Amino acid sequence: MDLSRLVQNAVCGGLAAAGFGVLFNVSFRGLTWCAASGALALALRTVALDGGWSMELASFVAALAVGAAVQLVPSRFPVSRNALHVVGCVPMIPGAFAAKAILGLFAISSQHPATNETFIAALDNALRVTLTTGALGAGVAIPSLLLRAQNDSR
């Protein structure tokens, strides 16, 4: 495993999460925890990707871990659980792939006839966006849904 890449991704994930925490008006006291959440998510995803896992599976596992870790946070925390796991997973949202997918569709429409390479690249990006976004949402939601089901059954 490339340790410098792991550290860089964790730091970038933390900075991105804290930056988006400011945009979402998280209090100053909560920003450190946002950064920790983002760093944890990106570190886990990097480890999984280095282990040969696909982007979708790595994102799902990282989101699941963040979603589970956030459930341990006490309710009197400076930032809500919901905000903490969303901000932590925001750096993993494949926004750049979404843009590339749509740009690819524009390219297909401007080529007559469209090449297979352009079409496959656009489709690949679109599938990646859909599956990764779904994996992130499911990973984050599963721990809280399970915990609520447990609480409701008591």
Next chain:
Amino acid sequence: MILGPESLEAITILALEFGQLQMEAGASARHVDEMTTQVAVGLGAERVDLRVDYESLAITVGVGPDAVTRICRLGPFSVNETLHRALSDAAARIGQGGFNLTEARAELTHLRQSSPRHPDWFVAVAVGVACAAFGRLLGVDWAGVAPILIASAVGQMVRRQLALHHVNVFISATAVAFLGSTLCGLGARWAGSQTLATDIIAPVLLIVPGVPAFNAEYDILEGHPTIGGSRAIWVVVIVVFMTVGVWLAQGLLGVRR
């Protein structure tokens, strides 16, 4: 507790206002449902039914055989964790009892007027740093980092001004993406970045609606497919308009993918 029709109406309107503010602060449908129920039940209601739509909230609050139904239009959605948190705490306290209607109304008025926001310049710098970090995660070289930071900070300031002037959010997404990508492309080219095609995408990531995307999925998973589906469509349309801005910037700068 015996409530007259006027009290029941006042409770209904107050619970609805709590829900309206929570929706506009970026809460999921379940949170809004739980919080309006806490407020109404804490003030003496026995039954609360809420319908959460993309444009409106409808609530029915009942005591014994009496019930009142009210509906309100929702304003533009944003994400405001501090307000969301303060509203949730207030609703929990009201739900535990000990508040009368006047006190609960005063609490809501206080929250409306006193919820702090970070200064605009600080938000712009933070967004710049976040997008630059995103850029590194996407693989941009170091020469591209400063242009991304500056372009996204400028983009955020313009986006804020457009929002204050009530410019349509989709038009705003295209304009901010075009501005951010163009500024970044010019700066990155001047700085000698070798990753120009990725550089110009990083500054627009501030527009990607992450919270609505997550909320859409939560809402569907938690049994609110109507609002979840509406949010998902909104997210897709924003991303399309954002990409049009990048596409225009690509054309202007002559950047090939």
